[in-house]
Each structure stands twice: as C-alpha cells, then as structure tokens.
Amino acid sequence: MYKITKAEMLADKIFLMDVEAPRVAKNCEPGQFIIVKAGEKGERIPLTICDYDREAGTITIVFQTVGASTEKMASLKAGDYFDDFVGPLGLPSEFIHEDIEELKKKKILFVAGGVGTAPVYPQVKWMHEHGIDVDVIVGAKTKDMLILEEEMKAVAGNLYVTTDDGSYARKGMVTEVIKDLVNNQGKTYDVCVAIGPLIMMKFVALLTKELNIPTVVSLNPIMVDGTGMCGACRVTVGSEVKFACVDGPEFDGHLVNFDEAMKRQQTYKTAEGRAMLKAVEGDTHHGGCGNCGGDE
Amino acid sequence: MDILKKVPVREQDAKVRAKNFEEVCLGYNLEEAMEEAKRCLNCKNAKCIKGCPVSIDIPAFIQEVAAGNIEEAAKIIAESSCLPAVCGRVCPQESQCEGVCIRGIKGEPVSIGKLERFVADWSREHNIVPEKPEKTNGIKVAVIGSGPSGLACAGDLAKKGYEVTIFEALHEAGGVLVYGIPEFRLPKETVVKTEIDNVIKLGVKIETNVIIGKSITIDELFEEGFKAVFIGSGAGLPKFMGIPGENANGVFSANEYLTRNNLMKAFETDSDTPIYRGKKVAVVGGGNVAMDAARTALRLGAEVHIVYRRSQDELPARVEEVHHAIQEGVIFDLLTNPVEILVSEDGWVKGMKCVKMGLGEPDASGRRRPMEIPGSEFEMELDAVIMSLGTSPNPLISSTTEGLEVNKWKCIVADEEFGKTSKEGVFAGGDAVTGAATVILAMGAGRAGAKGIDEYLSKK
Numbered sequence: 001m002y003k004i005t006k007a008e009m010l011a012d013k014i015f016l017m018d019v020e021a022p023r024v025a026k027n028c029e030p031g032q033f034i035i036v037k038a039g040e041k042g043e044r045i046p047l048t049i050c051d052y053d054r055e056a057g058t059i060t061i062v063f064q065t066v067g068a069s070t071e072k073m074a075s076l077k078a079g080d081y082f083d084d085f086v087g088p089l090g091l092p093s094e095f096i097h098e099d100i101e102e103l104k105k106k107k108i109l110f111v112a113g114g115v116g117t118a119p120v121y122p123q124v125k126w127m128h129e130h131g132i133d134v135d136v137i138v139g140a141k142t143k144d145m146l147i148l149e150e151e152m153k154a155v156a157g158n159l160y161v162t163t164d165d166g167s168y169a170r171k172g173m174v175t176e177v178i179k180d181l182v183n184n185q186g187k188t189y190d191v192c193v194a195i196g197p198l199i200m201m202k203f204v205a206l207l208t209k210e211l212n213i214p215t216v217v218s219l220n221p222i223m224v225d226g227t228g229m230c231g232a233c234r235v236t237v238g239s240e241v242k243f244a245c246v247d248g249p250e251f252d253g254h255l256v257n258f259d260e261a262m263k264r265q266q267t268y269k270t271a272e273g274r275a276m277l278k279a280v281e282g283d284t285h286h287g288g289c290g291n292c293g294g295d296e
Numbered sequence: 297m298d299i300l301k302k303v304p305v306r307e308q309d310a311k312v313r314a315k316n317f318e319e320v321c322l323g324y325n326l327e328e329a330m331e332e333a334k335r336c337l338n339c340k341n342a343k344c345i346k347g348c349p350v351s352i353d354i355p356a357f358i359q360e361v362a363a364g365n366i367e368e369a370a371k372i373i374a375e376s377s378c379l380p381a382v383c384g385r386v387c388p389q390e391s392q393c394e395g396v397c398i399r400g401i402k403g404e405p406v407s408i409g410k411l412e413r414f415v416a417d418w419s420r421e422h423n424i425v426p427e428k429p430e431k432t433n434g435i436k437v438a439v440i441g442s443g444p445s446g447l448a449c450a451g452d453l454a455k456k457g458y459e460v461t462i463f464e465a466l467h468e469a470g471g472v473l474v475y476g477i478p479e480f481r482l483p484k485e486t487v488v489k490t491e492i493d494n495v496i497k498l499g500v501k502i503e504t505n506v507i508i509g510k511s512i513t514i515d516e517l518f519e520e521g522f523k524a525v526f527i528g529s530g531a532g533l534p535k536f537m538g539i540p541g542e543n544a545n546g547v548f549s550a551n552e553y554l555t556r557n558n559l560m561k562a563f564e565t566d567s568d569t570p571i572y573r574g575k576k577v578a579v580v581g582g583g584n585v586a587m588d589a590a591r592t593a594l595r596l597g598a599e600v601h602i603v604y605r606r607s608q609d610e611l612p613a614r615v616e617e618v619h620h621a622i623q624e625g626v627i628f629d630l631l632t633n634p635v636e637i638l639v640s641e642d643g644w645v646k647g648m649k650c651v652k653m654g655l656g657e658p659d660a661s662g663r664r665r666p667m668e669i670p671g672s673e674f675e676m677e678l679d680a681v682i683m684s685l686g687t688s689p690n691p692l693i694s695s696t697t698e699g700l701e702v703n704k705w706k707c708i709v710a711d712e713e714f715g716k717t718s719k720e721g722v723f724a725g726g727d728a729v730t731g732a733a734t735v736i737l738a739m740g741a742g743r744a745g746a747k748g749i750d751e752y753l754s755k756k
Contacts, residue, residue, distance in 0.1 A: 023511040037467055041561065043568040044467070069568045084467035086505035224560070224569075227465055227507060228690050229475075229532040230552035234543055241536070241543065246692070260543055263643030267545045268570040 002036075002085035005058060007078045010147040013065045014115055015074050016050070022057030024087040030122040031093030031218065031250055034059060035226045037084035038076060043069040046223050048119035048195075048249065049088065059087070062118035062147065089226045090249045093123055093193075094216070100130055106190040108134040109181075109213070110156075111174050111204050113196020114141065117148050119218055120195050125155045133157030135187070137177045139196070143168030174200060175207050182211055189213045194253060198262045205253035215253035219244045222267055235261050300403025303332040305410050310623040314594055317479045317563055320620060321385070321410075326364070329414040333362035335399060336406045343396040344408060349740030350383075350448070352376040354393055354408055361411055370419040373412060374426055378451035378495050379444065379739065381420065381487045382473060384413025387736045388614050420490050428499050433457040435753055438522040439500075440508045440693065443471020444735045445528035445726030447495050448742030449749075454498035456750055461522075463506040468559060471530055472735070475559040476551075478588050480595070484558070509692035514700075514722060523756070524721045524749045527708060528742055529693055531727035535685040537580070541637030542683070546572060546645035550581070550589040550684035557592050574598045574680030578648055580634055581684030582606070587617040589682045590626045600626045601676070605633040605653050605666040631655070633666065635673070637681055647677045687732050697722070707731055714748025715741060723748050 006018035024034060033048045051060035065074050076082070095103060108127065112120035117138050127134045136156040140146040141164045153159050161169035162177050170177060174196070181187040192215040194204040201217040208215040224230040226245045233244040236257040242248060297303070306322040307313075313320050324332060336358040344354040353372050360369035373380045389395070389409035397405030435458050439450045442464040450460045468474050473488045482488060496502065508514060514525055534549035536542050553571070556562040562571035575598055579590040582604035594600045602621070604611060607630050611618055622628070631653040638647035652672035655664035694702045701709040701718035708717060708724045715723040725741025727733055 023506060027511060039568070041564075041567050043560070043570075072568070084505050086465070086467070086507060086511070088510055089507070224552055224555050225466060225475075225532075227510075227532065227692060229534070230555055231534040231536070231549040232552045234536075236543060241538075260643070263545060264543065266643070267572065 001081040001083065004076055004078055004080050004082065007076060007080075010062065011145050013074075014062065014145070014147055015065070016060065016062045016118075017076075018053075018058045018060050019082060019085055020057055021059050021085045021087070024059050024085065025052050025054050025057045028052050028059065028088035029092030029096055030126045031096075031119075032088035032090050033220070033226070033249060034061065034085060034087030034089060035223075036061065036073070036082050038069070038073045038082055040083060042072065042083060044084070044224060044226070045069055045073070046089070046220060046226055046245075048218060048220060049122060050118035051122055051125070059085075062115060064115045086226070090245060091247070093250055095123075096126065103130070104132055107188060108132070109178070109189040109192045110134055110136045111178065111192060111194040111196070112136065112138045112152075113174055113194075113200040114139070114145065115147070116196030116200070116218075117152065120193070121148055121151060121155075123193060124152065128155035135181070135189075136160070137162065137174050137181075139164070139174035139177070139200070140168075141165070173203070175203050178204065178207055178211075191216070192253075193217075198258055198265065201253060201256075202258035202262075205256070205258070209254045216250050217253035217256060218249045219251060219256070219261065220249060221261060221264060235264075297331065299335060302335075302404045302407040302410075303328050305407070310620075310625075313480065314624040317595055319483050320480050323417060324410055324414045326366070326414075326418070329361055329411055330364055332407050333358045333411060336362065337398055339398050343398065344393040347393040347396040348376075349392065349736045350376045350743055352393075352412070357415065358406065358408070358411055361415060366415055366418045367422070367424055369415045370424055373415060376743075377739065378426075378448060378498075379473075379491045379735075380412050381416035381491055382444070382482060383736055383739070384409050384411075384416055385482050385487070386477060386734075388734060390615065392736070416491075420486070425497050426494050428497060429455060429457050431457070432459050432499065435459065436461070436522045437524045437526070437749060437753075438463060438517045439526045439528060441465075441471055441528040441530055441726075441728075442469035442492070442502055443473065443528060443530050443726065443738065445530075445728075445738035445742035445745070446471065446526065447492065448739040449526045449528060449725070449746045450500045450742075451495045451498055452743055452746035453749060454495070454500045456746075458750075458753075460499070461501045461503060463508055463512075464502060464504045465507045465529075466559065467504050469502045469504060471528075475555045476585065476588070478554065478558055478592050479563075480591065481588065507692065509696035514693065514697045514719075518721065524723065524753055526715065526742070526745045526749060527693060527717070527722065527724035527728055528726045528738070528745070529690060529728045530738075531687045531732045532690045533688045534683065535687065536683055537634065537685065539634060539636055541639045541645070544637055544639040544645045545643050546574065546680045547637055548572070548680070548682050550579070550585045550682050551687065553589050553682050554585070554592065557596075563592075563596060571596065572680055574678070576678050577601070577680040577682060578603050578629075578634075578676060578678050579682045579684055580604075581686070582611040582613055583684065583686065584613045584617055586684035587613045587621050587626075589684050591621055591624060593680070593682065594624055594626055598680070602626055602628045603632050603634060603648075603650065604628070604630050606663060607631055607655060610663045629676075631666070633668065634681075638675065645678055645681055647675050648681060649673060649675050687727075689728050689731065693728075705731060712741075713744060714751065715745030716748050716752075721752065723752075
C-alpha cells in the first residue's frame with residue numbers, strides 16, 4: 001500500500017497528490033512515468049511524474065478526472081492509500097544525459113498545455129537546478145484551469161501564460177505564443193519540448209517543423225502493464241512502430257503519427273460515452289484535456 | 297473397466313462452458329483417482345521421471361494414491377514441485393511424463409497429470425501445507441519475477457534455509473499463471489493463489505510493484521545485501537506481423553487481451569478495466585496462447601476464428617487445447633495467412649485480407665514450410681484481431697545490468713544445469729533464457745538455478 005501524504009484540487013477536475021513510494025523516488029528522472037491503481041479491482045493508470053522528493057521518498061502526481069477510475073482516485077484524501085504504485089517507467093528525457101556545458105549553450109522552449117503542465121514542471125525544474133534558464137509557455141482553456149503557475153514561475157527563465165478564452169494573461173492557443181516569440185520578438189530556439197493534449201502537440205509540431213525547431217513530445221497512450229508486455233501503447237514514429245512505455249514516452253514530435261495516436265486513444269471510449277460527455281459538458285466539451293477545444 | 301484406457305475425467309459440457317469462465321476440466325474424485333492410479337505399472341526404471349522437467353518421483357506418488365494415502369502422495373510431489381495444482385492442469389504431459397509411459401505403448405498412458413492435480417486439489421481441500429524450515433541460514437537471495445521459474449527457484453532455496461525475496465513487476469504475484477493463462481484453465485483464487493501462498497509459507501517474501509532495471513537495478517540489489525540473484529523475468533514482448541493496418545483500433549496482442557481479462561479481470565462486471573468485446577474476432581496464430589485468446593473471446597460473446605498458416609497437424613498448441621476449442625465452437629481457418637488488416641475511416645478494424653497457403657518441403661523447424669497460393673487472396677469481415685505470434689524477452693534487465701551476456705535473440709545466456717550467467721552471483725532461467733516455452737520447463741530451470749545458487753553460496 002502506498003500512502004497519500006498530500007491531496008489537493010488544483011483546478012476543476014485537476015488533482016495533485018504526493019505519494020510515498022521510496023523505490024520510485026530514489027531512481028526516477030524527469031520524463032518518466034508511474035502506474036497507479038486505486039482499489040483491488042482498479043484500473044492501472046499511467047501518469048507522468050510531476051515532481052519527486054528523494055529524501056522524503058515521495059512522488060507528486062497530477063491528474064484530471066476523465067472517467068470512473070480517475071474519479072475514484074480523486075475521492076482519496078491525504079492519509080488514504082493507493083493499492084499499487086509502480087515505477088519509474090519509460091526512459092528519462094534525453095537532455096539529462098547531455099553535457100551540461102553544451103546544454104547551457106542551447107536555447108530551449110517548453111510548451112505545456114492543460115494538465116500537461118505537470119510533466120513539463122520537473123523538466124524545467126531540472127534545468128533551473130542545473131543553472132539553465134528556459135522559456136516556458138503554459139496554455140490553459142480558461143483562468144480556472146491554469147495549474148502550477150507559481151511553481152513554474154519559480155523555475156522558468158521566462159514564463160508566458162495564455163488562455164484560450166483570454167480570461168487570464170494572453171488570449172489564444174500556445175501556437176500563437178510560439179509564433180509571436182519567434183516572429184515578433186526575435187527569439188530563436190534550438191529545441192522545443194511540448195507536452196499536452198495530442199491535438200496541441202500535433203499543432204505545435206507542425207509549427208515547429210515549419211520554424212525548423214527540433215521538437216520532443218511526451219505521449220501518454222493507453223497501456224496496461226507499462227513494461228513492454230501488452231503492446232497497447234504502440235505508436236508510429238517515422239516508419240517504425242514503437243512502444244511508448246519502453247521506447248518512450250518521449251519521441252521526436254516531427255515523426256509521431258498524431259492522427260493514428262488520437263484514433264487509438266478512442267479504443268475504450270464508447271460512442272455512447274462520448275455522446276454523454278458532450279451532452280453533459282455542452283459548449284465546454286473539450287474531450288478531457290483542458291485545452292484542445294475538440295473531441296480529442 | 298478397460299485397463300488400456302484412462303479413467304475418463306469429468307468436464308463441463310462444451311455448450312455451457314463456452315459461455316462462462318468456470319474451469320473446463322472438473323478433475324478426478326478419490327474413487328476415480330485410485331482406480332486410475334492402479335493402472336500404473338510401477339516400473340523399476342521409470343521413464344516418466346526422466347520425462348518430467350522437475351523429476352517428480354511419479355511411480356512413488358501414484359502408488360500412494362492407489363493405496364488411498366493422498367497426504368503421503370502430496371509429500372512426495374512436494375519434494376520436487378511447489379506448483380502441483382498448476383502443473384497438473386497446464387503441463388503438456390502428453391509430450392513429457394505420459395509421452396514415455398510404458399502403459400502407453402499398448403493403450404493409453406496413465407493419466408499422470410490428472411492424478412497430480414487430484415493430489416494437489418485434495419491437499420488444498422484438506423489444508424495440507426508445506427513445512428517451513430526451522431531456521432534460516434541468514435543468507436539473502438533475490439529472485440526476479442514471480443512466475444513459474446521464480447516460484448520454483450524461491451521454493452527450493454527457502455527449503456534449504458535461504459532468506460528469499462521475490463520481486464514482481466506487476467501488482468499481483470504469479471507471472472504468466474496470473475496474466476496469461478485464463479481462469480477456465482487455471483482458476484486464480486483457488487489454485488494459483490493457494491500454491492503461491494504455499495511458497496510464502498516456506499518463508500519466501502514477495503514484493504510486488506518492483507521493476508528490476510527501473511525501480512532498482514541488479515547491482516543495487518547486491519548493495520542491499522543480496523548475495524545471489526535469480527532472473528526469472530519471462531518472455532514478455534509481444535510480436536506483431538508488420539502488415540498494413542496493424543495499429544488500427546481493435547487489433548490487440550494476445551498479451552494485452554489476456555492481461556486485461558485474466559490479471560485485470562475485465563470479464564467481471566465489477567472490474568474497472570475495459571476490454572473490447574468484438575462480434576467477430578480473428579486470432580492469428582496456433583499456439584496455446586492463441587487457443588487461450590480464442591476461447592476467451594468466445595466466452596466474451598464473439599464468433600471466433602483461429603487463423604493459422606499451416607495445417608492442423610502443425611498446430612503448436614496442445615492437442616487437448618485444440619480439441620476443447622473445437623468443441624466449444626472456435627472456427628479454424630487453417631492454411632490461411634493475413635496480409636493486411638482492413639481499416640474503417642474512423643480507424644477501426646473492419647476486416648482482414650488473407651491468402652491461402654499450401655505446404656511445401658519441411659523447413660528448419662521440421663514442419664512443412666507454408667507457401668502462398670498465388671491468386672488466392674480473400675477478405676474476412678471482422679471487428680477485432682488478436683495477434684498471437686509469440687513473444688521475445690524483455691530487455692529491461694539485460695540493458696541495465698553490466699556484464700550480463702545476451703544472445704542475438706536478446707535471451708539471457710545461462711547454462712542449463714545450474715542457470716549460471718556471465719555475471720558473478722547472477723543466475724537465470726525460464727523464458728528469459730529460452731524464449732517462450734512452458735510452465736514446467738520454466739520450473740525446471742528455476743530448480744536448476746536454485747541448485748546453482750546453493751552451490752555458489754556454499755563455496756563462498
């Protein structure tokens with residue numbers, strides 16, 4: 001059993017928890033993920049690590065409720081336990097293996113969308129701890145959906161917040177901000193890391209390809225075991241089929257087949273379920289991602 | 297009774313069982329078991345023992361069954377095997393102990409598997425548990441993986457007094473016994489859990505949710521005070537065909553399909569894990585796993601086709617499994633090979649393009665080589681495809697352990713007799729070494745590893 005030491009709601013339907021998992025906390029790195037399971041008959045849910053405290057032996061996770069399993073997780077409070085919590089899974093972000101001096105010479109842009117802000121945070125924090133200032137764009141659907149703004153501000157070189165509806169900071173999609181920075185403010189970037197809903201990553205990747213900025217994206221597809229065993233998380237990258245759990249979760253954004261990935265994400269969403277969500281959420285329907293504005 | 301024939305075993309009716317997940321074979325009762333046991337000739341030079349990968353003293357336990365001394369029979373089996381209720385159900389006896397049974401030269405061999413199962417089930421029902429060694433020797437050994445090889449290795453080492461911890465990557469112990477083999481062949485709660493509990497009763501600790509190579513490395517295990525490590529991590533990576541359309545929604549690996557159903561219990565209404573219940577499902581492949589996937593899909597309500605490129609004679613699955621699948625209504629499309637998955641506009645499987653195959657000369661495997669018949673292409677309408685083409689070992693451990701030699705198939709190199717690898721203090725066995733094989737071969741390798749570890753640590 002894995003004790004929840006902190007549980008708070010960051011925004012509507014978005015929750016943050018600290019979980020005691022010393023083995024994971026000891027060996028995890030930015031970019032990796034965990035699998036968590038609530039209840040004996042619970043589903044195994046993969047979540048990218050948001051933060052870790054090696055001394056306290058805790059891992060921070062952030063998740064959005066999108067169905068029965070995540071609702072069940074959200075109902076847990078500090079002092080409660082998860083039945084299972086395993087990791088770290090997947091490969092760490094590639095930059096942690098790079099020479100720090102080389103890395104310091106690079107201009108790096110992070111683009112976070114919705115709940116994808118959580119996995120971007122440990123990467124930006126890692127950069128900050130290694131004395132590297134990076135630009136960070138955080139996009140949210142509305143002001144109320146914006147998460148981790150203060151935390152991000154503390155570790156980012158420059159932070160650019162944007163909301164789809166203009167209810168806070170800038171108005172517009174993250175791609176608008178990238179265009180503005182590059183075209184109007186004379187910024188240049190050697191690499192871009194974009195994490196958020198698939199549809200956001202797709203459009204960021206299309207734009208950065210045009211702008212000639214190598215781009216890394218992090219995928220969170222359907223998976224069961226997370227160790228390469230089930231093959232549910234297969235994704236086409238370039239001409240190859242990769243397993244996101246062991247070959248990823250981070251891939252070259254210019255090579256990922258996002259359209260296929262978006263279709264595969266639908267496997268266990270029934271037509272009825274989608275229709276119901278649309279009816280309940282009305283105009284605010286966003287497919288559970290907080291930022292895409294579509295039925296992703 | 298006809299002495300040349302096995303005492304028939306009771307089974308659930310095929311029509312009934314095709315709609316439930318209850319066990320197919322009901323096993324012998326005491327009377328039937330004693331009657332069957334009397335067919336054993338108690339050979340002096342018993343070939344069956346040599347046919348058994350874990351060398352159970354088969355004639356000895358059968359003599360006890362014939363005399364009605366079931367507890368005594370259980371003790372004899374326990375000397376060699378910690379999973380008799382499992383092995384009695386899933387071992388390919390026809391090619392092992394029963395395959396060499398002298399009784400089988402004229403007539404049918406003794407039903408050794410069913411007798412083993414009877415003894416194990418009887419022991420469980422009568423709460424016969426293995427005895428824990430009085431004290432341990434204080435030497436810590438780590439076992440990676442709680443499948444058949446890991447459990448066999450841990451059980452043997454615990455009996456010798458070692459302090460054994462098994463590390464399991466999933467949230468439940470049992471490996472393939474839990475995620476792979478379906479409930480209707482191997483009940484989880486009664487059979488698998490009880491036998492794992494028996495291993496725990498020998499003093500073995502099991503820590504779940506630990507992925508060696510990720511949560512902790514083998515070198516770190518040594519730093520934690522473990523003096524030897526046995527790798528029994530299995531063969532877990534599913535193979536796909538590499539044909540167009542294979543990433544469509546509704547194409548699953550048998551591993552995924554079976555894990556959802558067996559480990560995550562997706563067939564039960566109170567499970568949170570979803571499974572896709574197709575209406576018309578093709579399972580590609582002809583091994584035991586393909587049969588398991590096909591019979592699972594059938595029970596979930598689908599019309600199921602096994603698509604296999606050779607003929608029935610070459611099916612790698614056990615005859616009993618094929619027989620059961622046919623009885624239950626699985627349709628066999630033999631000498632058929634998929635060339636493309638047909639995909640609908642919204643990304644779902646809508647069918648499969650296949651070609652008819654003919655058989656040529658025997659190939660390296662000794663089986664006749666399948667060859668496409670030109671112009672024989674046809675389409676099947678389907679809404680799900682399950683790929684059951686075998687698995688390869690997971691590189692998670694080999695890629696994070698310096699000095700551990702692997703072969704060109706990424707299998708860990710280990711000697712057969714003692715499971716010794718290229719790294720000091722590290723032993724390995726089971727599918728991680730051989731590639732996908734059987735439960736009992738993995739157990740045999742686990743026992744060999746235990747022997748190797750004991751010898752290595754005794755010399756230190």
